[in-house]
Amino acid sequence: MTQSDYDHREEGESLFEWPLDSAGMRMGAGELLDSLLATIQHLNRTDAWPLTILPPRFGDVLVDRERRQISAVCLWKRKPVKTHKEG
Structure with a gap:
């Protein structure tokens, strides 16, 4: 892979949706945001997930x-x- 290939990867903006489990239903706004950011960080570290997501x-x-x-x-x-x- 060349530096040019690395720099010219597809990018965009999308709506992502995640289910709220029973624990999430009881969380306050700050806890939900922390959980969302943790989920995004996990996906970004997962090789099988094809995208790097920036925090909302x-x-x-x-x-x-x-x-x-x-x-x-x-x-x-x-x-x-x-x-x-x-x-």
Whole structure:
């Protein structure tokens, strides 16, 4: 992979949605935001997840307890494809 390939990865902005489990339903706003940020960090470290997600901006997070869902508009960039050299 060249530096050019690394710099020209697809990027965008999308709405991401996550279910609220019973623990999430009892959390306050600060706890929910901490949980959301932890989830994003986990996904960013997971090789199988194809995107690096930036934390949402203030006001871009919506908690819908009736639908048991938290959603956030986040910027993202596709992770570089790892290639394995055959030896």
